[in-house]
Amino acid sequence: MKRITAIIKPFKLDEVREALAEVGVTGLTVTECKGFGRQKGHTELYRGAEYVVDFLPKVKIEVILPETSVEAAVDAVCKAARTGRIGDGKIFVSKVDEVIRIRTGETGERAV
Numbered sequence: 001m002k003r004i005t006a007i008i009k010p011f012k013l014d015e016v017r018e019a020l021a022e023v024g025v026t027g028l029t030v031t032e033c034k035g036f037g038r039q040k041g042h043t044e045l046y047r048g049a050e051y052v053v054d055f056l057p058k059v060k061i062e063v064i065l066p067e068t069s070v071e072a073a074v075d076a077v078c079k080a081a082r083t084g085r086i087g088d089g090k091i092f093v094s095k096v097d098e099v100i101r102i103r104t105g106e107t108g109e110r111a112v
Helices: 010-022 067-081
Strands: 002-008 029-035 042-046 049-053 056-065 089-095
Touching (some): 002 067, 010 056, 010 067, 056 067, 067 089
Antiparallel strands (some): 002 056, 002 089, 029 056, 042 049
């Protein structure tokens, strides 16, 4: 099994969720977060004063999938989250050693 962690722009969340549902993803976790990459934040003007916004709002999506579904899910996230501008985000794919459903005690892919 694999974990897909995607950091995306907040306004793209609904599109990404719908794209993942279309490829068969039945559950995901969403966390609101802040961060920056190469863009290093930006400068804004507020009431005549200029200030630097170091951390930009982002959304982190986490999905656990069987290895056979990973490529389709990654493609779906890429297509749905892409704006073509800096700050579109990143996708990380990592190995998951074990999954246990607390309610039933099921393990492995049955627990997902």
